[in-house]
Amino acid sequence: MGSRVLVIGGDAAGMTAASALRRRLPAEHEVVVLERTQRTSYSACGIPYWVSGEVESVDDLVARSPEEHRANGIDLRTGAEAAAIDVEARSVTYRDADDEQTLDYDRLVIATGAEPRRPDLPGIDAEGIYGIQTLADGEAVIAALGERPRHVVVVGSGYVGLEMAEAMTQRGIDTTVIERGETPLSLLEPSLGTKVADAMRDLGITLRTGTAVDGFVEEDGRVAGVRAGGETYPADLVVLGLGVVARTRLAQDAGLPTGAKGGIVVDDTQRVEGADGVWAAGDCVVTRDRITGDLLHVPLGTHANKQGLVMADAIAADLLGEAPRLRFPGIVRTAITKFCSLEISRTGLGEQQARDAGFDPVVATIDTTTTAGYFPDAGTMTVLMVADRATRRLLGVQVVGERNAGLRIDTGAVAITAEMTVDDVVMLDLAYAPPFASVWSPLQVAAREAVKRLS
Amino acid sequence: MGSRVLVIGGDAAGMTAASALRRRLPAEHEVVVLERTQRTSYSACGIPYWVSGEVESVDDLVARSPEEHRANGIDLRTGAEAAAIDVEARSVTYRDADDEQTLDYDRLVIATGAEPRRPDLPGIDAEGIYGIQTLADGEAVIAALGERPRHVVVVGSGYVGLEMAEAMTQRGIDTTVIERGETPLSLLEPSLGTKVADAMRDLGITLRTGTAVDGFVEEDGRVAGVRAGGETYPADLVVLGLGVVARTRLAQDAGLPTGAKGGIVVDDTQRVEGADGVWAAGDCVVTRDRITGDLLHVPLGTHANKQGLVMADAIAADLLGEAPRLRFPGIVRTAITKFCSLEISRTGLGEQQARDAGFDPVVATIDTTTTAGYFPDAGTMTVLMVADRATRRLLGVQVVGERNAGLRIDTGAVAITAEMTVDDVVMLDLAYAPPFASVWSPLQVAAREAVKRLS
Structure with a gap:
């Protein structure tokens, strides 16, 4: 006989998990999703571009509609707002237009997102x-x-x-x-x-x-x-624009453990610590920083999608008696945005964050160009790099600059994840051609400055 | 009493080394450079952009002129073409306008570059x-x-x-x-x-x-x-446009060891194997591939600059009785170029290269967009990824796409250097915001496809 997986929340984490579960689980298992709005799988990060007019229609922000999810075999109930979780009885009470119902579950997913402060x-x-x-x-x-x-x-x-x-x-x-x-x-x-x-x-x-x-x-x-x-x-x-807090009143009322900004505490398969059969992911959980081990609330669609996949894998493995194959390894606080033509990005730790984590930070800042300097339309960019004095480890990178500046942060994110030193960064084989960089890539110019400051 | 470091070749590798040596060595040591042309430290990679008219003047391509180098205390002799090296006698014979001279050296640097086939x-x-x-x-x-x-x-x-x-x-x-x-x-x-x-x-x-x-x-x-x-x-x-070969007739005549395309064989401090007091760097040497260990001839200014620094450090350490601090760790074959609005880049191994190196390659290719797909001006890009079936290790990435596509190769280069698996790549914390990427970054879309093909 099949089990029922009940998902609360139909955006990134919830629908990624529901879709992955539906693909992986045999048909006798039910995948039910409760979504309080009439929409699913939308890009909250795209809202400013819709408001500005750059994105024309709200439909553009919807990756997959309720109808598409239903066609894929998911029992999706929109306009259905969960009101209470009973983790002992394994049931959720929810309200739709004019009714209140209680639904039993075998496995529960909490993906209730975040809300503006x-x-x-x-x-x-x-x-x-x-x-x-x-x-x-x-x-x-x-x-x-x-x-x-x-x-x-x-x-x-x-x-x-x-x-x-x-x-x-x-x-x-x-x-x-x-x-x-x-x-x-x-x-x-x-x-x-x-x-x-x-x-x-x-x-x-x-x-x-x-x-x-x-x-x-x-x-x-x-x-x-x-x-x-x-x-x-x-x-x-x-x-x-004061940031968001996790939408976890339900989880807190159910006695589930929460941390920074109300985020639910989970392990690296997104299983809720100390609760049986309950998983959570996305903007409603806290996430481990790979550098410091701190539990942070970092609401971003990219984390929600990954965690949704990890969670689905763990739930399916649990139901099918297999070992989970995926782990969510945590984050390094990478973020990017654009303001007019200015690209802005960061990863890892800032100076004070590094100090708070017990490092002895050295900061190097350099100004360089986004192409070889001799190009007439060379853009300017500034790179700030944080390294640890004792270990010479790269701890953080921040970038502000013009065209082609922002995404260079990914190089820093991977180097930090791999626990490279600034000396390692100087010797990386990064792409060089005049339309893209000077002979030393901007991150390497910064790493050389950091090396100088370390000696 | 001071020593004399003699450098043959006044472009990227030679002048980087000469400048670094001049800064590091006490004044009683001489740094002499022989350059056969009248120019130093220029960007050969910039020549096509000068020919196209994008770069206005040849002077734009010169990072540092002979006069500037001389002002920094380097004994730079332009129009001076080395004719023979005697590694036993530690001397070099060279010709200028109307004279032939022989100059003794204590340490020799060969940075003679490459020439078109x-x-x-x-x-x-x-x-x-x-x-x-x-x-x-x-x-x-x-x-x-x-x-x-x-x-x-x-x-x-x-x-x-x-x-x-x-x-x-x-x-x-x-x-x-x-x-x-x-x-x-x-x-x-x-x-x-x-x-x-x-x-x-x-x-x-x-x-x-x-x-x-x-x-x-x-x-x-x-x-x-x-x-x-x-x-x-x-x-x-x-x-x-048939590529280049190392310009190493001098080195070969002197009995120095050469490998692929005539490149001089050096160790990871750029010291020439089996020769006393001789270093070489830049387009005239072969370089170790970090994945396969193969010795390759990869003439690129970015390698020449790094090798120049490593070489200067090793020579200074040798002269001053210290231990060298830098090592050139090799390359992962990263390269980038642009054709009109198309950005083209690659790193690591292609399918056949992987097979030749003893891997069992799996290839995944995906088409995606350079911004969130709902942006009206989303560019297209294709990512090809090569992974090893047995170890799931990322071996290679290739990218062809529009604006903001090309430099993403650096993320792949660092992940390859750190010996990450494609599973690791899927879980990397890469920058996400709608103007820069979909919620899964292009390399992660490719890594997910590679994971699918591995299972």
Whole structure:
């Protein structure tokens, strides 16, 4: 007789797992998915590009529709919001349009994602204040744009804040970004964050750094302004770019272990620690840093997809009495974004993160070009590299630069994963031709500078 | 009392070593360089871009002039062509404008570079047939362009052949490329080479593959055509793109050991095997493949620069009684080029190379996009991956694609160097954001396909 795998959440991690399970498990096993919205498998990361108009339709952001999933044999229930998990009884209670049901499971997958942080400030519940996480959020913002807002305030300048600020400016709307830190994009070292700040101001964005938001001005139930640092900034529309927290109230109520930002704690097959028959993956879990061993909450679609595959493999192996073949090895904090023509990326540890992890960091920063310097259209780029003094190990790389700069971070990510020293990096056989690099690739120019600083 | 380090050859490897030695050695040591031309430290790889007009002036290709080197304390003798090395007597005989001199040395550096292969065919000595290696070659071609050639034939379609064919077409000259193999760029697998062939034809180049050159038509001492495969192609100008061989007649006459394409055999500090006090680096040496251990001749400025540094470190250590700090670890055959908007790159082993090295290769090829697929301007790219069946080790990656495709090869180069499996590659933390990649990075899409083919 078949088992039932019940998946809560129909986006990246949940649907990757459901699809992989459906392919791998014999037909007598059921794969049921509960999704609270009407949509599945969408790219939340694409929302800013939909808001900017670069991506035309919301359908473009949907990798696979509910109908396609159902055609593949998945029992997908949309508009079905899970209300409680009973891990002892192995059942989940959920509500759809007008009903409440309880469904038993043999194996449970929690893939409930994350939600934007909404600071507990006066006026936060006024209409017109949007976080950006679901397609519904994107739809709400686009609908609000139809009312011709004149002033947008973006609170916070992480990736989403930055991308939304660019999108709003491209829409011709006066845009202010309010950031608590001294530079935007706190995942970048301040020396590189300054370059991003310059690019924001060059685009005409009003950037207020070192400024905390005190509250929101409300008029007739709608937001009319943002109070921050003793001033009031007019705003018809507010975008919250303060990051996200794991959506794990259900899991917490069920007594499952959680860590940073509410993320569920799992092992390297995504099995929830200390719970029987329960797995979790994606934006609702914490993930191990391969360098420090720390458990971090890093909500990114690329991790969710990988974890979904690992989880499906482990569940299938469990049900079929086999050994799991996949392990999720953790992350090295790689991230990338674009602001206008500026490509911005990072991997590994920043200086303070390295110090916090017990390393003795040495930092090298270099300016170079994205092609051989003699090309008339050579772009500029800056590479910052962090290495450990004692072991000479490469710990982190950050890049800000023009065309062809950003993706070079992957080279750093692999070198960090392989525990290479900066000396190893200097001698790597990286691609060289004048349209792509100088005879020393930008990461190697930085590694040579790090070697110099280490001696 | 100081020693004399004598360097033969004033381009990448020689001048990198001379400069590093000058910085590291106390002033009583002499650093003397013999350079047969009037120029130093130039980018031979940049010549096609100078011919195309993208790079304006020959001076742009010179990283450091003779005057600058002399100002740094190097005894640089230009127009000085070494004629013989006596490794027993530790002396070198050289000729300048009107004199022949013999100079003793304590340590010798051979950095004589490479020269274009000139096939021994009827008519090869006609005027108007150019290899592309030195700035003088570039100058000669540019001078020939002044005579308004109507038809150019490029013989061979390696990197230089391809780049020169593009440059000539950009100049508005009717261009034919004759290639002995079935597809251009023999360093690519034929399935990817076909894409390059299509791009060449799209640009209007006449491409004849599977065609060997039989000889050159000469009229009044000048080339007038190329005979190949039973036809005669009119040509006012012929470019040889048949690769290069090491320029090591001097070294061979001195009894030094040579290997593939005449490259001098050195150890991992660039010391010449079996010779006392002699080092060599750059396009005149063979280099160890990190995967197979084979000694290969891979003439590239990036290797020359690294080897120059390693060599200088070893010579300084030898003179100062210290232990060398650097080792040249070998290469993984990484290479990149561009043809119009097509970026082309490769690293590691192709299928046949893997088989020749004793592996049991599995090949996976995938088509994907250079951004999230839903971006309206998503470029296309193809990734080919070679893995070993028994160990699942990543052996090779090849990429042909549009904007942002080519440099992804570096990720493969580092993963190969770190001896990762394709399973490891699938789980790497690579940069993800919609303007740069789909949620699975192109190399990971290929690695997943390789995993599928391995099971």
